[in-house]
Amino acid sequence: MSKDILVYALHYDGAFNKNSLGAVSEAVRLAGELGGEAKAIVVGETASTELCASLGHYGATKVYRVAGPEGLAQPVVDAMAQVVRAEGIGYAVFGGGLLGFEIGAGLAARLDAGVAMEVTGIRVEDGRLIAERPILGDTAISEISYRSDVGIVIARLNAFEIAPAGDGEAEVEDVAVEFSAFSTRATMISRGEQRGADVDIEGADILVAGGRGLGRAEGFELCEALAAALGSNSAVAATRAVVDAGWYPYAAQIGQTGKTVAPKLYLAAGISGAIQHKVGMQGAENVVAINKDANAPIFEFSDLGVIGDLNKILPKLTEALKSRAG
Amino acid sequence: MKICVLVKEVPDAAVQKRIDLATGRMDRSGERNLNPYDTHAIEAAMQIKEGGVLEIDEIVAVTMGPSTAVRALHKAVSLGADRSVHLSDDALAGSDVAATGYALAEALRREAPDIVLLGQQSDDGECYTVGAVVADHLEMPSLTQVIKLDVEPAADGVPARLLCERQAEYGYDTVAVELPAVISVGDAINEPRYPSLKAIMGAKKKRLDTLSAADADLDPTKIGGEHSGARWTAAKAPPKKAAGEIIEDEDTAETVDQIVAWLAERKLI
Ligand SMILES: Cc1cc2nc3c(=O)[nH]c(=O)nc-3n(C[C@H](O)[C@H](O)[C@H](O)COP(=O)(O)OP(=O)(O)OC[C@H]3O[C@@H](n4cnc5c(N)ncnc54)[C@H](O)[C@@H]3O)c2cc1C
Numbered sequence A: 001m002s003k004d005i006l007v008y009a010l011h012y013d014g015a016f017n018k019n020s021l022g023a024v025s026e027a028v029r030l031a032g033e034l035g036g037e038a039k040a041i042v043v044g045e046t047a048s049t050e051l052c053a054s055l056g057h058y059g060a061t062k063v064y065r066v067a068g069p070e071g072l073a074q075p076v077v078d079a080m081a082q083v084v085r086a087e088g089i090g091y092a093v094f095g096g097g098l099l100g101f102e103i104g105a106g107l108a109a110r111l112d113a114g115v116a117m118e119v120t121g122i123r124v125e126d127g128r129l130i131a132e133r134p135i136l137g138d139t140a141i142s143e144i145s146y147r148s149d150v151g152i153v154i155a156r157l158n159a160f161e162i163a164p165a166g167d168g169e170a171e172v173e174d175v176a177v178e179f180s181a182f183s184t185r186a187t188m189i190s191r192g193e194q195r196g197a198d199v200d201i202e203g204a205d206i207l208v209a210g211g212r213g214l215g216r217a218e219g220f221e222l223c224e225a226l227a228a229a230l231g232s233n234s235a236v237a238a239t240r241a242v243v244d245a246g247w248y249p250y251a252a253q254i255g256q257t258g259k260t261v262a263p264k265l266y267l268a269a270g271i272s273g274a275i276q277h278k279v280g281m282q283g284a285e286n287v288v289a290i291n292k293d294a295n296a297p298i299f300e301f302s303d304l305g306v307i308g309d310l311n312k313i314l315p316k317l318t319e320a321l322k323s324r325a326g
Numbered sequence B: 001m002k003i004c005v006l007v008k009e010v011p012d013a014a015v016q017k018r019i020d021l022a023t024g025r026m027d028r029s030g031e032r033n034l035n036p037y038d039t040h041a042i043e044a045a046m047q048i049k050e051g052g053v054l055e056i057d058e059i060v061a062v063t064m065g066p067s068t069a070v071r072a073l074h075k076a077v078s079l080g081a082d083r084s085v086h087l088s089d090d091a092l093a094g095s096d097v098a099a100t101g102y103a104l105a106e107a108l109r110r111e112a113p114d115i116v117l118l119g120q121q122s123d124d125g126e127c128y129t130v131g132a133v134v135a136d137h138l139e140m141p142s143l144t145q146v147i148k149l150d151v152e153p154a155a156d157g158v159p160a161r162l163l164c165e166r167q168a169e170y171g172y173d174t175v176a177v178e179l180p181a182v183i184s185v186g187d188a189i190n191e192p193r194y195p196s197l198k199a200i201m202g203a204k205k206k207r208l209d210t211l212s213a214a215d216a217d218l219d220p221t222k223i224g225g226e227h228s229g230a231r232w233t234a235a236k237a238p239p240k241k242a243a244g245e246i247i248e249d250e251d252t253a254e255t256v257d258q259i260v261a262w263l264a265e266r267k268l269i
């Protein structure tokens, strides 16, 4: 296996995705141990040379820039397959999110490569990478090695730390890619629509998060009343299930395709605790969960778990906090 | 036109996610059932058919799995599929996602579908990637996690398109995907209907084709655990986290007192 690593760097609105930067840092660390180089690939219409070269600040030596549509996976698969073959790349690495899953899986198919997803750690053993992936609702961690010529690693959200590596610039090389016919048969009509109000949940010390268990959009009133009773530095957050349903704004969503938060207190009401939600709130100092299902996965990572009906508990909890303050 | 829906048999969530509160461990033995996320894909197929913009002749449920997986196919048929295909072979055991996607793609190729629909994730695999693998092998455009799907008929030499909405890293995207296409749907896309008793009773009578690896023309060097590019070597326990406190709400006034005391103790209020 070649020792060079290629990272897909996702960019939007003139900036790289934090998870992509974490993936670059991790690739730099691993390439160092393997004795290879960490390179990156950027696909888009709007990636400036300055932006691409800035990946050098995280240790990437080279950036392949490909002109192509943004926000779609299959053109990136074409581009990465071409670069991996031409440059003899050993591993492709993706930061957590959504596009990386689609690209990484498509690339695995294209290159007949082994792929590991939801990876939380990678190490070098005998000159090869071994990936760690939690399974079965995080109750076990499996290890994955590659017997294919190319190995693909798709990270879990926030798996890797961003590590600045000085102010050196990466060399930027433009690569012309002829896209597969089928890759051009999906077209972006509109991207990044923000549904609902522009609320701020990242600065709050206390988050009251609501999920499908609230039953309907109006259920969020219970969360808002509780947040108000918990003090001025509190806000209300949500799961993808309720944001997709239109019950609460996207800006309040925590998780894999939402925000990452680390409040002092995270209080979940009617949330099952899916991995894709957990990855966005794992950093919370204290987790309280109210769920009527004793088997809900969220109880496995809560500090205080309350098995019960949120419709009974939330209003009384709000009252108790109000009378305490008053 | 033909829609193929990929369905999978998974451990039943209700039974599977039983936690032993004393040890904090999950008990995963027990019943298996149709992956709940796949019922949304079947429902999406039914709605495309009933919507009438495209003329859908047939909805075919396709699975790869051991002999027990026929139950998932029967369930899929009771929910609206017209017939089903079961790819089953000992040589497929232990396939990783890349090998699974390859095998499914070859089974699908025989059907020449205009639309392939999948669920957002398999309850046990937690990969959300099979769709992307299948699409690459079939050389079809594809999108995952789609929560709204509108059909645009073919016009002026432009093939029929699906207008798809989904949430990605930066908000909601709308993407137009030309047919034939592979689409995985998110669970917010619809409310799956319940099967009628008649449909449940009739499901076993509908045509079910069982394919071996050879029937599907699979390259034996590309399938099964032995040939998967990713090799799952070992499993270990995650770092142990102290188990949280649990309160069962019997008397809500008392429960609330306990929560308030817990928060106060940690100076959170
Ligand atoms: C690629 C991908 C990306 C994703 N990204 C995200 C993301 O960014 N963020 C995210 O949150 N999810 C994300 N998801 C979705 C995730 O997998 C879950 O589906 C989602 O988090 C579930 O939301 P929920 O907990 O609100 O709903 P559910 O899982 O339906 O849980 C509802 C819970 O409410 C409980 N309940 C019901 N009624 C009551 C009551 N009266 N009192 C108390 N409890 C009650 C139920 O027991 C249940 O546990 C993603 C999924 C995929 C595949």
Ligand SMILES: Nc1ncnc2c1ncn2[C@@H]1O[C@H](COP(=O)(O)O)[C@@H](O)[C@H]1O
Pocket (backbone or CB within 6 Å): B006, B007, B008, B035, B037, B038, B041, B062, B063, B064, B065, B100, B104, B117, B118, B119, B120, B121, B122, B123, B125, B126, B127, B128, B129, B130, B131, B184
């Ligand atoms: N063995 C299988 N047979 C048929 N369909 C599958 C299989 N595995 C996964 N799928 C489909 O792929 C979707 C996503 O699964 P996954 O990528 O494993 O999370 C599921 O919802 C199914 O529709």
